[in-house]
Amino acid sequence: MYYFNTNFICKSKVVLSIPEHEVIFQPEGKRLKVKDGQTIFEAALSGGVDLVSICGGAGSCGKCKIIIEKGASVNSITQEERKLLTKNDLNQGMRLACQTKIYGNIIVKVPEHSRTGKQRLQIEGIDTPIKLEPSVNKFYIELNKPTLKDPKADVDRIKLELYAKFKLIDLNINFDLMTNFSKILRDSDWKITIVIWNDEIIAIEPADTTNRIFGYAVDIGTTKLAGYLIDLNTGKVLAAGSLMNPQIPFGEDIISRMNYEDKDKLQAAVIEGLNKILEELKEKTGIKSKEIYEMTAVGNTAMHHLFFRINTKFLGYAPYPPVVRESIVINSNKIGINIHPNGKIYFLPLIAGYVGADNVAVILATEIYKNDKICLTLDIGTNTEVALGNKEKILSCSCASGPAFEGAQIKFGMRAASGAIERVKIDPKSLSLTYKTIDNESPKGICGSAMVDLLAEMLKSGIIDVTGKFNKKIEDPKIRAVDQILELVIVPEKENGTDEDIIFSQTDVRQIILAKAAMRSGIEILLKNYGLKIEDVDKLFIAGAFGNFIDKENARIIGMYPEIDLKKVTYVGNAAGTGARMCLVSKNAKKIVEEISKKVIYVELGADKDFQNTFLNANFLPYSDLEKQPEISKLLKECGNFPERPPHIFK
């Protein structure tokens, strides 16, 4: 046979027409061939170089700072860079990787603060007990061979035996399986294991394999993917893993991904990511793809639509209608998830455009849908979903809390990776500041939990007032003005792992207040719509990627949530992942989530006449109406920082 390698030809043609250059990324030492005119960001992306970006190369976040160490064949500084880089940056020869095009061989240095490091991803969630009754089950049978007296169809033979032995009825058979299983029957001497998903026969295996039934539960976050490999005979998690969502390079936030042209790429990226985690879990456990018969998935509505490649064009615009709300089941081979080719993908149902399957899963995992008492859930992320209610009624909404807590829009903001400052304490009297970093590494930036601490500590110590404004009167070497903007130096350059002071500025404070105000106003609007006060709430569940790391009291001090007894506050970790796992091990959980999806009443904050005033009230620390926050008021009084003039209450 004549074999013609088209790939090779195409490649060599490209070589002839477009020159290639070599880029070395330091300190990793990674060498890459790049095409003429590619940006350093694109090169780093394709080569897996650890380089921070929040905007995904759009030239708007200013995080992907690099230094050209050797070589000069690049374009000159762009307008975006002039805007985003400081004079100091420019003096050091700093460039933005996404703005710098490569026209010759160069050596690029990625400074410490432009590297992500090993990220801490919350994958553990509460374990909500549930009866083991997975959708996938196996049945071992031994059949009589066909004879002239009994020449019935192979499928009928199997079904009759499944009825005789297990009283199973009304079974279907997967079409792809049907086309090729008959040889397996003969080869295994008619001793076989039948794998059934609900009422569909999805696999037929030689001999008795009933002790091996596995499933894969995943949580598709905007930022992070988490996966759990589960033994469906015991319900136990055998291994768990996580990965940054490989869609991030195509857009950090949901909106930019929904606007990204090539949706096929986005779909391919997330599926590749889920397969990558699975590969790792399989290696850890020695389980094979063909032994994994179902994947259950949760994610917000945008992640859901992008995963299935459902049109997201209209989801991005008010009134943000999703295309579909109900759960979706498809065959794994339809979409390329590397479990058994006839295995099923079950995606939990949604509630609305901005309240997705992840929130349905949180409601399932926290069991508020069957609680007699009123519960509140807060799933903190770029969008924070709030649910309020009990077995009678549940309201939900989505708050545009934004990516500030994840590091975006905050000058030294970063994700919860090694070297991120995660705890800050300020002595109200001496104003001396102490901090703790993740993995106790040299500090590189500030992650979400420390931002909450900072706001609370700065409020208590009077560095900021209830409006979030820096107190100009305080004299402390850590507080200074740069370009007329006040800022607090957290770690001076000489003590940290970067080449500049790590600071937290007035602008940063404003961003965090906006984020917490979004959450708080969501909670307030739900309480109002339900006709409840915070005292009526029996439990507050905090879920989400960084939820568990927040200091409950500090979060309450800054007014992220109303003044609730802290004993009522419970961390539930990745409760969305817990919900996905519950649906994997329990058919009944699948029924419950359908009910939740139908029952939960979505409240569109933008359509509530009180939303704007509530949001303005929530822009105070902790909230405009201090009388309703007696404990914090008392605390502020003790610190001597209770405001002389009470904040304006918008009504």
Add this chain to the structure above:
Amino acid sequence: MYYFNTNFICKSKVVLSIPEHEVIFQPEGKRLKVKDGQTIFEAALSGGVDLVSICGGAGSCGKCKIIIEKGASVNSITQEERKLLTKNDLNQGMRLACQTKIYGNIIVKVPEHSRTGKQRLQIEGIDTPIKLEPSVNKFYIELNKPTLKDPKADVDRIKLELYAKFKLIDLNINFDLMTNFSKILRDSDWKITIVIWNDEIIAIEPADTTNRIFGYAVDIGTTKLAGYLIDLNTGKVLAAGSLMNPQIPFGEDIISRMNYEDKDKLQAAVIEGLNKILEELKEKTGIKSKEIYEMTAVGNTAMHHLFFRINTKFLGYAPYPPVVRESIVINSNKIGINIHPNGKIYFLPLIAGYVGADNVAVILATEIYKNDKICLTLDIGTNTEVALGNKEKILSCSCASGPAFEGAQIKFGMRAASGAIERVKIDPKSLSLTYKTIDNESPKGICGSAMVDLLAEMLKSGIIDVTGKFNKKIEDPKIRAVDQILELVIVPEKENGTDEDIIFSQTDVRQIILAKAAMRSGIEILLKNYGLKIEDVDKLFIAGAFGNFIDKENARIIGMYPEIDLKKVTYVGNAAGTGARMCLVSKNAKKIVEEISKKVIYVELGADKDFQNTFLNANFLPYSDLEKQPEISKLLKECGNFPERPPHIFK
């Protein structure tokens, strides 16, 4: 963009390595380029040259005779050719196309008798009235646009309106449709037509298209494909067409197709054939693919399995178990049928390995399943399916009648094409023979209906006796011995369109008797198993490709079926096609066929202890036990040809 044409490169490479030659086929004058070493049969096949073959190029039927008119670059005569060609053939330079390899430019003559001509294909069947209630329905709705107060999911919006306006509930939506319909909603200003198959939304179309709903019903015969384009708003057949089954080149009979290695090719061939008919029907009617939402199909079990590419390996060996018996529904895009991409393919259920969906369809169309009185159906083909019963109970079996009636194994046998002798009469006294050809063309061979006539006429005129043996004592110029085998000259060379006498030999008689004996014994075994006599049968329905063309009385004289009142015999034409059409226009018909498939009791003739004796008895004309055939006995007596010694009755 750099475009690299791989096809071209591959092709030119092939040219360099394998030489090509030119073959001209006469009298068509078709010129073809062929590769060195290809057979003339392969060349004819690839170029669509009209050349008869029954074994599909296996070198066993001896039908593809050709003459090399010019050029000598071919291999020398093979052993197969020595066996299958007569001395006369060899003298004329006759070769078998499938045995002759091309090593240079040649001109090939395809003699008249090696051409198929335009074939008569029975596509009309009885019209059994049925209530119009197709599985596909359309609903026109106008929706309110989403607002902040009403941001529900697009699918929910549609479902709620379908409930409000039409009280439709429990609808699903096709996954492929779901991923892309939301733009249609907006582009059509929320005025849309919803297409629903059973309870699944399969298409959403702009504006009101409810007046255009079409379906395609097909009958996949071993030899012939038939297709019907039907208006599902009226139930009327708008156009019908047919085609030889494009699988024939891969094997004339079912067994050789089941043994053909490359099943993908077989599947592709039949799908291409069905698409080809559809293309023609669409052109005739101006209907578009996307307006055709369902295809219903019937066919025997082997055709069914090959269509879906289900493993046929075990179907070919005793006890011939099919893989699956129940009806199959899949999406058209799964298999490449050119109706609406989300349209459905519904294949009627089967009964057993040799009683397929075609027979289920015949039972549906003849309505014997609801008849109070006992009915018998005979669907004549390479396999003749027999069904016997009424609304209480139905038995069925399959008789290996073989392809003799279709022309195989009969020296001058041919299919019912132009120039085929279809009627023969012999005057019992003068023995003068008259005949009629299809389209009144110059005679080329003998088709099935004439074979039945010949046996009956030869019996009545005493040319053969009840054992089928030629009467040596008769002296007539038309009867002669060639190589010690007696034969009847039907048309001497000078009167016909071939270059030799058209004859019907002792061997041919034996073949036809074997074929009719197979049918007859099937009927006898079913009657016995049911505990019935032929007098108990109220109706005999004759279906099948050539059923309508058989002379009822002659068929009875040769004992194809027992001595039944001819008024009870009804032709039903392509009743299998009728059944497919009924299932297309009626959901209820689909329910009925499922019942039929489950209810009909398959009788495996090979497993019946009386089968062998019955078959031997049926090898007499009309049947060994002449007392049970009083009318034919009387007729034979009148002709003076009642046997002196009654036939042996096997018991």
